[in-house]
Amino acid sequence: MKAEVEARRASQADDRARRRTIYEGKAKILYEGPEPGTLIQHFKDDTTAFDAEKRAVLEGKGVINSRISEFVMRRLNAVGVQNHFIERLSPTEQLIREVEIIPLEVVCRNIAAGSLSQRFGLPEGQPLPRALIEFYLKDDRLHDPMVAEEHIAAFDWASPQEIADIRAVTLKVNDELRGVFGAVGITLVDFKLEFGRVREGDVSRIILADEISPDSCRLWDSASRKKLDKDRFRRDLGDVVESYTEVARRLGVM
Numbered sequence: 001m002k003a004e005v006e007a008r009r010a011s012q013a014d015d016r017a018r019r020r021t022i023y024e025g026k027a028k029i030l031y032e033g034p035e036p037g038t039l040i041q042h043f044k045d046d047t048t049a050f051d052a053e054k055r056a057v058l059e060g061k062g063v064i065n066s067r068i069s070e071f072v073m074r075r076l077n078a079v080g081v082q083n084h085f086i087e088r089l090s091p092t093e094q095l096i097r098e099v100e101i102i103p104l105e106v107v108c109r110n111i112a113a114g115s116l117s118q119r120f121g122l123p124e125g126q127p128l129p130r131a132l133i134e135f136y137l138k139d140d141r142l143h144d145p146m147v148a149e150e151h152i153a154a155f156d157w158a159s160p161q162e163i164a165d166i167r168a169v170t171l172k173v174n175d176e177l178r179g180v181f182g183a184v185g186i187t188l189v190d191f192k193l194e195f196g197r198v199r200e201g202d203v204s205r206i207i208l209a210d211e212i213s214p215d216s217c218r219l220w221d222s223a224s225r226k227k228l229d230k231d232r233f234r235r236d237l238g239d240v241v242e243s244y245t246e247v248a249r250r251l252g253v254m
């Protein structure tokens, strides 16, 4: 079994070596795809936090996140949230649609945690009066600063219409995912989305891109409030991969 896994990994690595790398991020690599307009998204086992000051390789994380993200993207597609996922190519690789990434991290929150708790002195776990959407500029050098719509419009990172669309899609994703996770006893505290533009003739529209996984969401066991997400890594709580696996198991994808 181990030999088979090793052989599969080696052959995937060979395939990848032949493909041109388009972009390498902290937890993912994008390779050129088999056809124009497509890419291959590879989920790495690497994890980082605090602007990559803290790093680790978590064996098995890539497979689990790929599966969870696939499940979520398929679900979203089924309720009309268009996204870049096309199909699974291997346990850690997905065929995706190529998009022009909008340089924003879109965070949606239901419950206070993380940087929101810090910024406003809100106790972690305090429910918010309504879902909050925040925008951060995707720029590691600047530590992803929070930005206002005023900045987004002035610097033309996205048009006012795109921002309106992004808000509407984000709220729809929130509603859907609260239901999906809630049904398996998991509370969706907050999450981060990324969007990209696709052009069809003269018109361009935005679709959901990147990944949705315990690396990009805060997920708590609804009964015990146990953290089942990347905060286990950020805060040295242990059992990181075990907790991600628990999320996958409850969703029925592992």
Ligand code: UDP
Binding pocket: 105, 107, 113, 114, 115, 116, 144, 190, 191, 192, 215, 216, 217, 218, 230
């Ligand atoms: N998040 C992310 N990537 C980032 C920053 C945040 O996926 O670069 C996610 C994070 O996992 C959480 C949500 O966005 O689910 C809100 O994160 P927050 O602003 O509280 O920042 P953090 O506490 O992660 O620094």
